[in-house]
Amino acid sequence: TTLIVTGFALRVGESRSLTGVYVSYWMNSQEMYGFVALGSAFTTGSVQVGRGATSVAKPTHVAARNSNSVRMIAAPKSIRTSKDASDLIGNTPLVKLNRIPEAEGCVAHIYAKLESMEPCNSVKDRIGRSMILEAEKAGKITPGKTVLVEPTSGNTGIALAFIAAARGYKLVLTMPDSMSIERRMVLLAFGAEVVLTPAANGMKGAVAMAEKIAAERENSFILQQFANPDNPKAHYLTTGPEIADAIKCEVFVSGVGTGGTITGAGKYLKEKNPSTHVVAVEPVESPVLSGGKPGPHKIQGIGAGFVPAILDTAVYDEVIQVSSAEAIKYAGRLATEEGLLCGISSGAAVKAACEIGKREEFSGKNIVCIIPSFGERYLTSALFEAQREQAYSMPTASLD
Numbered sequence: 530t531t532l533i534v535t536g537f538a539l540r541v542g543e544s545r546s547l548t549g550v551y552v553s554y555w556m557n558s559q560e561m562y563g564f565v566a567l568g569s570a571f572t573t574g575s576v577q578v579g580r581g582a583t584s585v586a587k588p589t590h591v592a593a594r595n596s597n598s599v600r601m602i603a604a605p606k607s608i609r610t611s612k613d614a615s616d617l618i619g620n621t622p623l624v625k626l627n628r629i630p631e632a633e634g635c636v637a638h639i640y641a642k643l644e645s646m647e648p649c650n651s652v653k654d655r656i657g658r659s660m661i662l663e664a665e666k667a668g669k670i671t672p673g674k675t676v677l678v679e680p681t682s683g684n685t686g687i688a689l690a691f692i693a694a695a696r697g698y699k700l701v702l703t704m705p706d707s708m709s710i711e712r713r714m715v716l717l718a719f720g721a722e723v724v725l726t727p728a729a730n731g732m733k734g735a736v737a738m739a740e741k742i743a744a745e746r747e748n749s750f751i752l753q754q755f756a757n758p759d760n761p762k763a764h765y766l767t768t769g770p771e772i773a774d775a776i777k778c779e780v781f782v783s784g785v786g787t788g789g790t791i792t793g794a795g796k797y798l799k800e801k802n803p804s805t806h807v808v809a810v811e812p813v814e815s816p817v818l819s820g821g822k823p824g825p826h827k828i829q830g831i832g833a834g835f836v837p838a839i840l841d842t843a844v845y846d847e848v849i850q851v852s853s854a855e856a857i858k859y860a861g862r863l864a865t866e867e868g869l870l871c872g873i874s875s876g877a878a879v880k881a882a883c884e885i886g887k888r889e890e891f892s893g894k895n896i897v898c899i900i901p902s903f904g905e906r907y908l909t910s911a912l913f914e915a916q917r918e919q920a921y922s923m924p925t926a927s928l929d
Contacts, residue, residue, distance in 0.1 A: 613695045615658045617648040619767045623775050623897065628866040629859070629879065635886030639896045640776060641879070642768070645871055649691050650903035652768075656789055657688025659763035660752045661696065669750060672697035676749040678742050680704070680735035683712035684830055684902055685754050685787075690719035701746070703738040705731060708829060709910045731815075731823060731834035754787050756838040761793035769797025772897055778802070780891060782849075782882045782898035784810040784831035784874045785818060788840025790899055795844040806846050806891075810881045813850040818842070827853035827911050830874040830901055849881040856880060857912050860904065870904035873912050 611617050626639045644652035661677075664670045670677065677700045679689055686702040693700040700721040704712075707728035716723050724742065726734040736755070743749040754760050768790065772778050781798050783791040795807040811817065812832035815824045823834030828851070836842070853873075860876030863869045882898040885891060907913060 614648055615662075615692050615695060618654045618658050619647075620771060621646050623772070624869070626867055626879065629862055630883060630886055632866070633883040633887065635883055636889060636892040637780070637886035637894045637896050639879070639882050639886050639898065641869065641900045642772060642897055643869070643900050645869075645875070645900050645903040649687050650906065651684035651688065652790060652899060652901040653684040653688040655688075655763040655767060656754060656760045656787075657685060657692050659759045660754065660757050661689065661692050661698075663759040663762075664750070664752065670698070674748055676701060676746055678703075678739050678746070678749050678751045679754060680732060680739040681754070683708045683716075683906075686721065686723075687712065687715050687719070689752070690716050690721040693721070694719045701742055701749075703735040703742065705735055707825075709907055711906045711908060715906070728825060731825070733834060754789070755833070758839060760787055760789035761796070761839050761841070764790050764793025765797050766793075769794040773798060773801045776895055776897065778805060778897045779894040780806045780808065780882075780885055780896040782808045782810060782878055782885065782896060784828075784878050784899065784901065785840065786831045786833055786874075788837040790901075792839060792841040792844055796841065799844065806885075807844055808881060808885060809845040809848045810877050811848060811850055812856075812877070813852045816850050818848045819850060828856045828873050828877050829907070829910070830872065831877065849884055851877040851880045853911075860912055864904060869900065871900050872902035872904055872907050873910065875900040875902065
């Protein structure tokens with residue numbers, strides 16, 4: 530079999546000098562890999578390939594492949610250096626879910642986009658970088674001078690905190706007091722100031738507090754993730770293209786917090802394939818996108834209680850409601866059945882993906898759902914209540 534390297538991709542706006550490309554492909558049910566020159570054709574005899582090879586670097590990503598060609602993201606022969614921590618954001622992997630879809634009777638293929646593998650472990654790393662860098666370019670903020678203020682449910686705040694620390698900004702964050710203690714501790718570790726607001730007021734309360742603080746503090750600037758066009762822009766330029774380059778995405782499932790992910794990535798995927806079915810996920814306890822009333826819930830990161838200004842409601846084809854209990858259940862199943870430690874909103878996305886995946890109309894189709902964050906950030910939340918109680922009550926074994 531002769532394979533042709535048909536193309537490669539780097540991050541948006543990035544260029545790199547490469548002498549070779551690491552490729553991974555399937556032939557006769559076995560994975561083959563090795564280095565080849567850019568643009569060259571090769572056979573299994575022209576490069577050192579085979580299962581278990583350890584002499585070459587791990588591939589950054591393998592995109593679409595068929596029987597005679599591969600499209601992929603290039604990987605340098607040595608580990609690249611980054612100018613700062615924010616340069617590590619993006620190019621997260623896709624992984625196929627197996628046991629959960631099978632147990633649920635799904636007839637579609639479900640893939641998880643692991644945003645939990647961002648440098649600060651959430652999808653919000655993308656918009657944190659985008660909003661700060663674009664504001665700098667526009668001359669709206671200056672490192673060492675501007676005080677950044679932002680209402681956040683936690684993950685956006687963490688993204689902003691690590692980028693603000695790397696670039697020399699003072700950061701003040703407002704968030705509902707229902708957010709996990711881990712999130713508060715991480716924010717404090719990055720040097721951010723945290724102001725808590727009543728959970729009963731939802732994100733509206735956090736937004737109102739941020740506006741109050743900004744009005745009182747000199748040289749302050751609210752990044753406004755719920756209204757900032759650089760939020761969905763980040764997903765249009767990165768998340769969407771990464772998915773499209775990796776797989777034929779026929780259904781895209783995303784929880785809606787600010788609406789940036791589904792607006793940006795959903796728009797890009799529909800431009801590439803207008804038949805892409807885009808699904809928004811919201812809490813059943815706060816069904817605002819479905820025309821219902823806002824309410825408290827336990828799915829941190831989605832269900833803000835209002836329709837965000839940046840959310841393009843025309844981009845999604847349907848809304849699926851998931852209860853807090855179901856989201857927690859599926860997040861737990863991701864750990865025990867798929868080996869993926871994820872947050873509560875990840876459970877909501879997978880639950881919705883499974884509901885879509887059971888439909889006969891999507892038989893054999895590829896569903897991609899967003900896994901927004903890593904589970905370790907929720908150890909003191911309802912997600913790990915049983916494990917927490919078990920861990921605290923564990924006896925110490927005797928060595929006798």
